[in-house]
Amino acid sequence: MSANDRALPEVPGEATRARLVAAGLELFGGVGYEAVTTRLLAARAGVNQAAIPYHFGGKQGVYLAVAQHLCDTNGDRIRQAIATARAGLDAPDADVGTLLADFIVACVDIVAGSEQGLLHYAFFVREQLAPSAAFDMIFDQMLLPVHQLVCDLVARLKGLPPDAEATMLLAHAFLAQVSGFVTGRRLLQRRLQVETLDLTAVLDTVRYFSIAAARGL
Numbered sequence: 001m002s003a004n005d006r007a008l009p010e011v012p013g014e015a016t017r018a019r020l021v022a023a024g025l026e027l028f029g030g031v032g033y034e035a036v037t038t039r040l041l042a043a044r045a046g047v048n049q050a051a052i053p054y055h056f057g058g059k060q061g062v063y064l065a066v067a068q069h070l071c072d073t074n075g076d077r078i079r080q081a082i083a084t085a086r087a088g089l090d091a092p093d094a095d096v097g098t099l100l101a102d103f104i105v106a107c108v109d110i111v112a113g114s115e116q117g118l119l120h121y122a123f124f125v126r127e128q129l130a131p132s133a134a135f136d137m138i139f140d141q142m143l144l145p146v147h148q149l150v151c152d153l154v155a156r157l158k159g160l161p162p163d164a165e166a167t168m169l170l171a172h173a174f175l176a177q178v179s180g181f182v183t184g185r186r187l188l189q190r191r192l193q194v195e196t197l198d199l200t201a202v203l204d205t206v207r208y209f210s211i212a213a214a215r216g217l
Contacts, residue, residue, distance in 0.1 A: 017055050017065070019045035024066040029122035033063055033132060060133065067127075067134035070120050071141040074110060078142060081106040082149050089153065097214030100153040100174065104210045105203050107146065107178050112185070113199055121182050150174055157217045174213065177206050 023044035027036045038059050042049040056062045081103055088099045111121045124142075127135050148162070150171035155162040158170070181188070181202055188197060 013055065016045075016047050016051050019047055020052065020055065020062050021065050021069050024062045025069070025119060025123060028063055028066055029119055029126065032126055032130075033059075063132070064134055064137070066123065067137050070123055071137060074117075074120060075141060077106075077110050078146060081110075082145055085149055085153065089156065094156075096153055096156045097211055100150065100157070100214050101207050101210035103149065103153070104174055104177055105207050107175065108181055108206050109199070109203055111178055112181050112197075112202065118182060121178075125179075125183060147171060147175070154217065157214055170217070174210060177209065181206070 020041060023041055024036075027041060027044060036059065038049055038052045041059065041062060042052060045051075052058065052062060056065060085099050085103045088094055089096065111117045124138060127138055147168070151162045151167050154160075154170045154174070155164070155167045158167065160167045181197070185197055189195065
């Protein structure tokens with residue numbers, strides 16, 4: 001144990017885990033897995049470095065805990081949006097284009113509607129670019145249910161099977177708006193000469209574009 005470790009006060013177990021997950025979210029999302037050391041994690045969390053192997057088994061354990069935390073944190077809103085869309089899709093007079101637009105708007109709002117959402121998305125983007133042991137968890141709990149729903153909506157509009165290649169590609173194109181207004185927000189801020197994007201204007205634009213695209217199918 002280092003002198004710095006000895007200088008830190010004892011923190012209850014659950015609080016220690018929560019601090020490390022919060023620190024991991026900030027660090028992993030910001031600089032990536034490889035650039036983060038256990039010493040840096042512990043320092044950012046304000047806990048003893050020995051707490052990492054004790055509570056998580058090592059750095060990867062913290063990383064996986066962060067991934068699960070993100071799935072849990074965003075899962076309720078995503079599941080509610082999916083349930084709403086599926087209930088509407090089951091209605092005999094379903095307006096599928098509007099259901100699709102509403103769902104894409106909900107996805108953009110969840111991600112771009114807060115600084116926390118942007119931080120969470122940064123973690124997910126890194127998993128898309130360089131999948132790790134956490135990707136299966138994120139895929140199963142978040143990405144797949146979302147993609148399947150959009151495929152089902154597009155399939156209804158196009159009269160195609162939900163698992164057809166054309167359906168999946170079109171679904172992906174609709175979902176690309178999420179990335180466009182998050183990873184591409186600096187470009188838009190520079191072009192608009194604003195410090196932050198007007199979320200209402202963004203969501204209105206996403207809705208308009210999605211409905212127009214759905215009608216074009």
